[in-house]
Amino acid sequence: MSAFQEYFDESHQLVRDSVRRFVEREILPHINDWEEAEEFPRELYLKAGAAGILSIGYPEVFGGSHEGDVFAKVVASEELMRSGSGSLDIGLPPVVKWAKPELRERIVPQVLAGEKIxxxxxxxxxxxxxxxxxxxxxxxxxxxxxxxxxxxxxxxxxxxxxxxxxxxxxxxxxxxxxxxxxxxxxxxxxxxxxxxxxxxxxxxxxxxxxxxxxxxxxxxxxxxxMGFACIMANFQSERLSLATMANMTAQLALEEALKWAKEREAFGKPIGKFRVLKHRLAEMATQLEVSRDFTYRQAAKMAAGKSVIKEISMAKNFAPEFIE
Ligand SMILES: Cc1cc2nc3c(=O)[nH]c(=O)nc-3n(C[C@H](O)[C@H](O)[C@H](O)COP(=O)(O)OP(=O)(O)OC[C@H]3O[C@@H](n4cnc5c(N)ncnc54)[C@H](O)[C@@H]3O)c2cc1C
CATH class of the missing domain: 2.40.110.10 (Butyryl-CoA Dehydrogenase, subunit A, domain 2)
Known part of the structure; x- marks a missing residue:
């Protein structure tokens, strides 16, 4: 990840560490059971709310942190994806941005606290x-x-x-x-x-x-x-999240493949020593690097207030495709 440090500062590292700890403590030990049960406890929202994870990127006035910080959301999304299961934050942003004050003030704090979904x-x-x-x-x-x-x-x-x-x-x-x-x-x-x-x-x-x-x-x-414009604006951050999640899924697959290539032996040596697998792993790493770099570049443009409708749609299409 060090090749991408230009996009992140110390506060992003703190977010990364805290979300990763949360995932390791509260999600990873249970995720396989929850996937099999096709359900996870509602209490997880409360825990994520208390840990400040649901409020990353939202205004402080509603109990949020890192308001409007695109890369804080990227980091949170990456680390949550380490659980191997998806999470999206797409219903609330239109309320925060465009709902009337009474509605916003009633709904937003409850959702950021994990009390409501x-x-x-x-x-x-x-x-x-x-x-x-x-x-x-x-x-x-x-x-x-x-x-x-x-x-x-x-x-x-x-x-x-x-x-x-x-x-x-x-x-x-x-x-x-x-x-x-x-x-x-x-x-x-x-x-x-x-x-x-x-x-x-x-x-x-x-x-x-x-x-x-x-x-x-x-x-x-x-x-x-005027809802169409709101929906399209909301799709931009959703596309960024989906590209980010797909990139992290590819990273997890690459990490697993590298581990297996070292562990598994055939014909007297670890399979990772065979040229054909070295090529395959290098190809996987290259595609991931390219996809991630392209996604981060679009995130940086979004953070600078630029419109990247075409490019972020491309990132969202490319990232899930190459991991297939
Ligand atoms: C896991 C999951 C979670 C989802 N969560 C939500 C959610 O929370 N909220 C929500 O509102 N939706 C959600 N969706 C729906 C998702 O947004 C839609 O599936 C998506 O918009 C595509 O719509 P559709 O499935 O009706 O396909 P259609 O739009 O009917 O498309 C059918 C086919 O036509 C192709 N096609 C469409 N337009 C064109 C075009 N202009 N040119 C050429 N080909 C085209 C498509 O590529 C596709 O192959 C979710 C979907 C999934 C799978």
């Missing part, structure tokens, strides 16, 4: 990539929006308390999309089945249904019909 609900059964054509409707009815429709593939959707939901408040296309905060327990809102996945079993993925669900207008996040 948030999810982001954009994807629908009819499609995820084409956000501008989402179909879940929210029609104004007095002081409420009447919401009808459904969502799928929602991370933490089973256990969440609050949902940042993309809905159609206006006409067709991206100009008719808004974000609403929906609370679990709101009449007309139900959580469907927990979906099966190929990996990250401990992280639940759900379907959501809205049937004339009445959501107060005060729960609108950002301006009405």
């Amino acid at each position: 948030m999810a982001l609900a954009v994807t629908e059964p009819s499609g995820g990539s084409d956000v501008a054509n989402l179909k879940t409707r929210a029609v104004r009815d007095g002081d409420f929006y009447r919401v009808s429709g459904s969502k799928t593939f929602i991370t933490s959707g089973v256990r969440a308390d609050y949902y940042t939901v993309a809905v159609r408040t206006g006409g067709d296309g991206f100009g008719g999309v808004s974000l609403l905060l929906v609370e679990k327990g709101t009449p007309g809102f139900t959580v469907g089945r927990k979906l099966k996945k190929m990996g990250w079993w401990a992280s639940d993925t759900a379907e959501l249904f809205f049937d004339d669900c009445m959501v107060p207008v005060g729960n609108l996040i950002g301006a009405e019909n």
